[in-house]
Amino acid sequence: MARKSLQVASTAFRNNGYMPERYTGYGADESPPLTLTGLVPEAKSIAAIMADLDIPVIRAFPHWLIWNLPVQAEIPGKIPQGEMLGQLGGARQGLAYGRHEYRGPKPPQFIRRRHRYVFTVYALDTVLDISSDAKHKQLLAAMQGHILQQGSLMGLYRNGHGSAE
16 A cells, blocks of 8 residues: 655745755754645654755764654744653654754855755654654664655755845
8 A cells, every 4th residue: 555645845945945044053043844744644643854965974964853743734943952842742852963952054164065954754653762862773763664654855055055034
């Protein structure tokens, strides 16, 4: 049986568009809102990973790991830092970029090459029971066999070329 696709979008930027500076380390460094369309009713929780696809040697460098989000049509923007997020139904943020929080694009100023940042959202058939100290590989392993749907949104960033807000 084919899985129904999960559509991921944002009011902050379009797919394959440049991310506004406020969602980067050079701005407010806040997570963008993500809109989910087509969630299946069997979903029990949502997980999301944001990764930089253009770091040499590292295939997908994680900037944000969050899981056990309530099943809803939007992952709100400006998610605060912290391991446990009671205001989001007990969602957890793992260790990405060394912290329990969203870390937006912030390549060194001398790097002028465009980077691609992919937000991948997963609809899961369970609530994950893993430590907030989990990293990218541990989260992916815990999700194995529990992914009902997934979808992604690509944001771009290049120093000196953020989009207007």
